[in-house]
Amino acid sequence: MRRCTRFTYVVVFLIVCAALDSVINVGQLSVFLRTKLHYAYGPDTGLYSTGFKLRRNISLEYCQAVPDSLEGRLNIDLEATLQSGPPPDLQDVLPGGTWSPKSCIARQRIAIIIPFRDRQKHLDILVYNLVPVLKRQNLSFQVVVVEQYGNKTFNKGRLMNIGFTEARKHDEFDCFIFHDVDLIPEDDRNMYTCSDNPRHMSPAVDKFNYTMLYKSLVGGVLSFRGKHFTKVNGYSNLFWGWGAEDDDMHTRLSASKLSVERPSITIGRYTMIKHDRKDVSKVRLGLLKTSITRYLKDGLNTLEYKLVETRLEKLYTRMIADVGDPP
Numbered sequence: 067m068r069r070c071t072r073f074t075y076v077v078v079f080l081i082v083c084a085a086l087d088s089v090i091n092v093g094q095l096s097v098f099l100r101t102k103l104h105y106a107y108g109p110d111t112g113l114y115s116t117g118f119k120l121r122r123n124i125s126l127e128y129c130q131a132v133p134d135s136l137e138g139r140l141n142i143d144l145e146a147t148l149q150s151g152p153p154p155d156l157q158d159v160l161p162g163g164t165w166s167p168k169s170c171i172a173r174q175r176i177a178i179i180i181p182f183r184d185r186q187k188h189l190d191i192l193v194y195n196l197v198p199v200l201k202r203q204n205l206s207f208q209v210v211v212v213e214q215y216g217n218k219t220f221n222k223g224r225l226m227n228i229g230f231t232e233a234r235k236h237d238e239f240d241c242f243i244f245h246d247v248d249l250i251p252e253d254d255r256n257m258y259t260c261s262d263n264p265r266h267m268s269p270a271v272d273k274f275n276y277t278m279l280y281k282s283l284v285g286g287v288l289s290f291r292g293k294h295f296t297k298v299n300g301y302s303n304l305f306w307g308w309g310a311e312d313d314d315m316h317t318r319l320s321a322s323k324l325s326v327e328r329p330s331i332t333i334g335r336y337t338m339i340k341h342d343r344k345d346v347s348k349v350r351l352g353l354l355k356t357s358i359t360r361y362l363k364d365g366l367n368t369l370e371y372k373l374v375e376t377r378l379e380k381l382y383t384r385m386i387a388d389v390g391d392p393p
């Protein structure tokens with residue numbers, strides 16, 4: 067009898083919370099309910115955004131999977147500069163580079179993860195060109211730049227693993243897209259979303275005459291569901307300097323029996339901003355020989371780092387991380 071009364075209290079409390087939440091959107095309470103709904107339905111069922119629906123307007127529909135507002139082939143602005151502030155159509159992006167559509171419910175929440183150091187000009191050009199694409203695609207997103215602290219040898223794999231780990235503390239993302247800072251999308255029909263398999267989004271880069279250099283290429287721009295990135299144990303932490311961490315990822319994907327999708331080369335097109343190559347890894351080819359036997363004990367589950375600072379910039383969140391020392 068007593069237990070029954072307690073149960074009734076809990077049910078009444080939850081109903082009152084839901085009613086309050088839909089009317090006045092009380093921060094913590096709303097997050098609590100959204101989390102409950104998320105766990106109830108899971109991100110893959112398409113019902114994930116029910117919480118948003120409750121919080122906003124009950125009549126909102128899901129966004130179109132491929133919105134009518136897309137332009138197709140784009141005019142890229144390689145002279146873009148953010149020094150005078152974001153252009154008018156980017157004014158509604160929140161500090162830290164987050165945005166959600168207002169007129170419909172986004173189907174997925176996307177984290178764009180950019181490994182970075184010392185290429186500020188490239189970063190400005192990328193966000194200036196990419197953020198409008200993400201908005202036209204009606205996605206809910208956050209742009210996360212993971213910058214390596216100090217000037218020791220660059221470790222791109224660690225930075226991407228850190229981006230994944232830290233982004234998940236900010237929000238419940240459905241999809242993670244790892245993105246070189248110097249690749250500018252040329253076609254907005256190339257959707258920045260996740261499908262059932264990881265997707266290599268950049269098969270056609272101008273520098274390589276818009277052809278794939280080799281069949282197993284997964285470098286450049288690569289999208290993952292969180293569960294798939296966890297399944298492959300993220301990137302290797304061991305590749306210091308330029309090269310081959312992406313080929314190691316290809317082995318992780320095949321070893322985990324995940325096939326890789328690609329858009330057609332008419333829409334998976336990118337311009338690479340010109341830059342020098344420095345600091346080529348000398349041990350990369352040797353390391354590649356051990357990818358299969360190593361991947362479950364080298365990656366997300368062995369990642370160590372120190373987050374030095376997180377800054378909310380106008381069009382992105384900048385996380386500065388100490389990735390440790392090369393051997």
Ligand code: UDP
Pocket residue numbers: 180181182183184185220222245246247248249285308341342343344
């Ligand atoms: N990167 C960086 N600073 C560096 C080296 C690399 O920010 O000093 C990041 C950046 O995102 C870059 C990616 O790592 O696009 C891949 O490096 P890079 O462009 O040198 O190699 P590529 O893919 O052109 O061979």
Ligand code: MN
Pocket residue numbers: 246248338341
């Ligand atoms: Mn490059």
